[in-house]
Amino acid sequence: MSKKANKLVIVTEKILMKKIVKIIDEAGATGYTAMETGGKGSRNVRSTGKPSTADTDSNVKFEILTENREMAEAIADKVAHTFFTDYAGIAYICEAEVLYGRSFCGPEGC
Amino acid sequence: MSKKANKLVIVTEKILMKKIVKIIDEAGATGYTAMETGGKGSRNVRSTGKPSTADTDSNVKFEILTENREMAEAIADKVAHTFFTDYAGIAYICEAEVLYGRSFCGPEGC
Amino acid sequence: MSKKANKLVIVTEKILMKKIVKIIDEAGATGYTAMETGGKGSRNVRSTGKPSTADTDSNVKFEILTENREMAEAIADKVAHTFFTDYAGIAYICEAEVLYGRSFCGPEGC
Amino acid sequence: VSVEFISLFMKDFIAQLQSPTLSFLIGGMIIAALGSELVIPESICTIIVFMLLTKIGLTGGIAIRNSNLTEMVLPVLFAAISGIAIVFIARFTLANLPKVKVVDAIATGGLFGAVSGSTMAAGLTVLEEQKITYEAWAGALYPFMDIPALVTAIVVANIYLNKRQKRAAALDPTGDEGPRPNRVQIWPIIEESLRGPALSAMLLGLALGIFAQPESVYKGFYDPAFRGLLSILMLVMGMEAWSRLGELRKVAQWYVVYSVIAPFLHGLLAFGLGMIAHVTMNFSMGGVVILAVIASSSSDISGPPTLRAGIPSANPSAYIGASTAIGTPIAIGVCIPFFIGLAQAIGGI
Amino acid sequence: VSVEFISLFMKDFIAQLQSPTLSFLIGGMIIAALGSELVIPESICTIIVFMLLTKIGLTGGIAIRNSNLTEMVLPVLFAAISGIAIVFIARFTLANLPKVKVVDAIATGGLFGAVSGSTMAAGLTVLEEQKITYEAWAGALYPFMDIPALVTAIVVANIYLNKRQKRAAALDPTGDEGPRPNRVQIWPIIEESLRGPALSAMLLGLALGIFAQPESVYKGFYDPAFRGLLSILMLVMGMEAWSRLGELRKVAQWYVVYSVIAPFLHGLLAFGLGMIAHVTMNFSMGGVVILAVIASSSSDISGPPTLRAGIPSANPSAYIGASTAIGTPIAIGVCIPFFIGLAQAIGGI
Amino acid sequence: VSVEFISLFMKDFIAQLQSPTLSFLIGGMIIAALGSELVIPESICTIIVFMLLTKIGLTGGIAIRNSNLTEMVLPVLFAAISGIAIVFIARFTLANLPKVKVVDAIATGGLFGAVSGSTMAAGLTVLEEQKITYEAWAGALYPFMDIPALVTAIVVANIYLNKRQKRAAALDPTGDEGPRPNRVQIWPIIEESLRGPALSAMLLGLALGIFAQPESVYKGFYDPAFRGLLSILMLVMGMEAWSRLGELRKVAQWYVVYSVIAPFLHGLLAFGLGMIAHVTMNFSMGGVVILAVIASSSSDISGPPTLRAGIPSANPSAYIGASTAIGTPIAIGVCIPFFIGLAQAIGGI
């Protein structure tokens, strides 16, 4: 069995990590997956003076699976309005189908 | 030309890496992509005592492109039933369209 | 508001990184996200003699959001024809819906 | 006497907390508590652990070359006994406490029975700072306590789980057998622990010390760097300890009690056994302290993954939280000074 | 005199560029310019910065133990004054230049007012290479210039932004209030800077130096490794400087002018203040040089993220580019020799 | 004589396998074979390689400062000749063997012609352990063998590919030209190799040694750390060698034969040329050994990516597998002792 879901993807600057986790939690999402990424966009800013060796670790990418689209959009709105005027960032949604995920379908499975 | 495919995504604990690769290979998938991720879910366990500096490398994420949905589900079932009662993990499917991939469409392309 | 988009995913060998960035830029994409990945496919080559400790950092994965499918396919074609005969690599497309992204919808939002 | 003992002991205790090793541990806890964003990269911790254990191995190997092995027999035996005993102590104390799951308790016992290379390194260093001599091969006792503890824990846990399963199947009206009990192979567990990064570094050093001529790199590199690297590692363990305290809140309060008392209990057990070797085989008092210290330590690197794989149903937050957040700082910060003080007071060294 | 000064100065200057510290910096810029693919892993840079600042802290701490603190008062005061003054200098010069956004200018002032641990380390090393003595606690001046500068910059910037916002609201016909001004809390900023990796390493070392007995690891590890590690870090900063030059092209030309002149200006200001302490409290000439060097330096590790969070609307490419690409190499490669030369010529040391 | 030679040689050989350098290599292979999970982080390997090659460069640079360069001419020339010859050897032997693709063979020749910094470091260290003197600038021979080999391989391979393409086009009835042959630019290849991390570290050290005063950091940091760091790197190379053996199974058996014989062959060739320089220009016997060792070595860091980019159609599993899994351990573990033994037996040192 499986359960339709929205996968919200947010790519933004690494120093926002903690603040975005907070927003996700407050929105009531059941969880998230985060990974280091790099990339280029309209503003290609490096937000620390630390020597950045690789070009693959200046950003962070969040993937948040939500049951209803409203929550996904709510998170995206909050993040975008709070940060995307001053910080690099992008947010998009894909469709997904969750097969297993305790956080998502409870321990008894989807 | 292109070829419809299912993209199975599995996020779970890093120490399961080798075992899951084995399951994927046995299921006959033509390949997989793996990357380090972090995240939070219903059980937010750290499965080693190693000082974990970043919050982005406690998990591993697999992406497996399969031609038919059956194989994807077979892999997800096997992984979930073997591990997800005791280990943190989630599995979901997205639709994808492979344009090029020797492992997927053979050397002559899709 | 949101804007339909194609998400082109390219997974290939790390040493091609710079060359592929060049192709993406020339194709006129508004940006890309890159991350280190590992994986296995038909050719599982390690293209350096460097001791590779982890199995999760031999490849690089690009995600490119494009407004029209033509551009996505153009990039995939260029990359595949230039490199995929001699280098490991795969390219596939997913559907996505961009909610926010200055590079994508301009500063005023989607 | 007892007055003298206390005074000796306290004087000593304070002094030792100021030793680089322990002060960096405490420093780490404090800056973590103050919310410092200082981070020691994981790759650095990995290489430090490698160098510390290789050095300990080399010391042992070079020493073993010219020392009769018979005098190792008793200490080795006692190391193994302690490791096994510690698991059963947890099984019959912690496991019976309210709100404590039996498998979690057994796993915790396994982790506390196993050995922390860094705690051992700290012990050896403080001993040297105190100019207390010990058998150079003492570090080689590590695996003989570590592996028996882990193996015992995994075996005991699985026997318990199988029993419970059978009982469930018996009660089950449908009377079907249920999943057949999974038998535990011991050898794979031993192999896995031997292959862990900490132990293999130690054994590699041991082998090189015995069969090769590593003196030049030993004197010029591994030995001089030892204390400095250890100070960094201690800092990390202090920070880790603090950051893991939160995890403990998720589990039963009893884990806190256990992880405060256990290191002393385990250390005293081993200390006692060590004294037997001291009297009968004149095993040095320094060696006795080391035996006590590795007993009071709990594994940080190789133990957790081994247990996670061997007892998947046990909750890692319970046993890792208990050992990292409380067990280890107690073992390093309190037990090391305590057992040295004890040895000095008793053995009059 | 002036002739002798020039000659003394130039002779000295060339000699110092050949010092390991500075030559590695220059080497780094050159190989980066030649497109070398040499990369020093980030984890290595992190641990080097940690060790350098811990060592500086330890030195200070051990020194403070037996030295009367009254002689620190004036230098500390002057450090703070310099840090604050530098921000206002930027506010009233750089900020008024064409094509320069005011907030960007203020942030740049904050970064140049703050301190670079690596530049300070370089300064201390070159001083030692030149056998010039200085107060061992001089490194401890770092936070007293760093934090005031960052706090001032963030406060000034937010006051400016709020003013502008109010004005906009006033002009706004609809007369609605617009978003209410966000008041700046000062304490959180101070906390954040104290928690940054560089400062907490330094303060940790300081505390350990004062309260513990770290001499053994200090002598055996942190001190001997200092210069070597610094040479690697200098290489990295040289490479970084070159690779960041590109970023500057994106911003107004005036940043280039500013980041060439500012280090001298700031250094001279602090040098002057230092001379007062030299005359009144006989603060050593070496100490005066250090005060000047940290003033001419601009923060590389902790400053940028603090400013990014405190003044989000400021463009990091502007202030980071200016400091990393030009400010820092000038401070290390030119100002250090310059102020040492100055001290030697004036103080006749 | 020959008896004496053999005995001398064997005695020596065993002794050298016990040297830290070689014993860590062997240790690495063994623990990898035993399935150890020990991992040395990549960032650590990177910095070790950097420090080793910077040190070698510094040594060379400081030496070159006061040594007439004319005596370098002949060795440099011979280094280049060896590098080029090795490629052609592969082209006319390996390439003609059954189941071996010509481009793969040429690439393999290029990799074996190129130089491994770590093998060279091992050679220099064992020489010192054996108290055999050599020209301090000997390390500077590295690029003069490395680059010619890589360039030759890429050029030869592309000429071959273009030829084959033209032939195909000629036979092609439609008679269309097919993709026009891609001409090889030599300069970009040279540039790329010079920019590789290993070579640029070495050249940086060289330059600093010549133009700056790095003695203090050299004596206090790079030199003392050298052997210890090398021992870690040797361990890694041993583990790598074992883990790559599998890759070789995927390719023709002949690669195994080649990578066992080639290091000796190449070494002997260079040794012979070196002897000429020894006799005519009294190039030291130690120098001759180094020339032989770098010839028998095969590039591990910069070579592979250069070849991968220059000959994309060649299969990296073939040439990397051959060099890492067999070529390198043979070069370090067998050829170094062999050529030292040879030099001692011949040169009577």
Ligand SMILES: Nc1ncnc2c1ncn2[C@@H]1O[C@H](COP(=O)(O)O)[C@@H](O)[C@H]1O
């Ligand atoms: N068209 C795109 N496709 C994929 N990722 C993008 C795209 N545009 C921007 N990004 C990502 O979003 C981040 C911020 O974009 P920006 O705010 O435009 O600088 C970039 O660093 C990229 O990682």
Ligand SMILES: Nc1ncnc2c1ncn2[C@@H]1O[C@H](COP(=O)(O)O)[C@@H](O)[C@H]1O
């Ligand atoms: N709603 C979610 N969205 C994205 N990732 C999730 C979500 N829930 C769980 N995960 C990922 O799955 C892992 C295991 O989840 P769990 O088993 O619920 O602890 C977490 O560490 C996350 O990386």
Ligand SMILES: Nc1ncnc2c1ncn2[C@@H]1O[C@H](COP(=O)(O)O)[C@@H](O)[C@H]1O
């Ligand atoms: N079926 C698949 N699913 C996901 N990723 C794949 C798949 N096949 C190949 N890949 C990725 O594409 C890379 C190159 O594939 P290949 O060219 O077939 O060796 C592999 O290293 C994987 O990371």
Ligand code: NA
């Ligand atoms: Na123990």
Ligand code: NA
């Ligand atoms: Na400053």
Ligand code: NA
């Ligand atoms: Na060679």
